[in-house]
């Protein structure tokens with residue numbers, strides 16, 4: 001069976017993981033790589049040996065041998081980078097956040113549909129062994145109907161910079177901790193709940209730690225919290241931060257400061273908690289997947305076993321490439337990306353207006 005020729009634009013941490021995804025997938029070849037930064041290009045080429053290396057994204061897209069593009073650029077370039085690739089008839093996997101707003105994402109959805117191309121947003125954590133096992137437990141109705149979820153990705157100290165400090169610059173990032181970590185945290189709960197349609201949002205963002213940021217521009221939020229209600233009556237409470245004076249119930253993370261990415265789903269028969277242990281310091285032992293079940297009125301705690309996944313980016317790439325082949329549905333679809341961006345838009349709007357926001361697309 002022929003393999004797909006994949007090109008990656010943006011060769012930072014996620015660009016490298018996607019290269020491993022392509023090379024481990026068995027379904028694609030690492031055909032091209034592109035970055036304007038020479039050091040990044042050289043490091044990437046030495047590690048992954050792509051067939052072709054480009055400085056210009058336009059030149060990479062013009063290559064007739066290229067089938068699919070992975071966009072790992074700074075957030076503000078996700079929309080133009082994805083649109084250009086679709087217009088060049090390439091399938092696209094674009095890193096999170098899908099775009100800067102729902103309007104952009106609706107345009108990409110329409111473009112991909114019209115051209116019969118696959119659009120896929122990067123959310124490798126959906127493919128982890130713990131998340132897949134939690135999703136199965138929910139589908140098998142071990143918890144009953146999920147009525148509530150609590151999700152957080154909080155850091156006490158940990159603002160990302162990126163090349164040139166773009167993460168804290170609204171014009172290049174679109175937002176701060178919410179659009180960066182919040183996408184992961186909200187999607188973690190929403191995906192496990194079966195992607196219900198959001199109805200209303202009440203939320204607040206804050207910027208309270210400018211002294212911790214070294215970048216030249218810092219005009220985004222460093223934390224956010226809020227509540228989303230869904231049409232099936234369920235709700236999600238979320239909390240995210242790059243900076244906060246977190247209390248000692250939050251463990252030490254991989255950066256050596258307090259950090260936790262945890263999602264808990266509540267049902268009448270039980271609750272399930274997924275903790276992303278990759279974010280924890282090696283000395284911290286919290287089980288990745290725990291079940292809290294009602295057994296004849298008694299609450300029984302247990303760890304849920306699951307088959308670990310070798311590399312989340314490999315599993316994600318396999319789903320993307322199989323979706324191109326028409327063998328599987330894309331798990332991280334453009335329809336879901338639109339709804340995710342609708343939720344983020346509503347969160348920012350609610351914070352700005354100080355009011356609950358109804359999602360009016362329905």
Ligand SMILES: NC(=O)c1ccc[n+]([C@@H]2O[C@H](COP(=O)([O-])OP(=O)(O)OC[C@H]3O[C@@H](n4cnc5c(N)ncnc54)[C@H](O)[C@@H]3O)[C@@H](O)[C@H]2O)c1
Nearest residue numbers: 010011012013014035036037040072073075095096162163
């Ligand atoms: N899925 C995840 O867990 C995860 C983790 C980290 C980052 N991300 C996402 O990946 C994206 C990139 O993040 P990063 O941390 O790698 O940022 P980064 O700043 O480290 O890397 C971005 C790269 O894009 C290159 N670039 C910028 N403009 C370009 C252009 N016009 N043409 C070619 N190359 C260009 C830069 O030179 C740089 O090497 C972000 O959207 C971020 O949200 C996802």
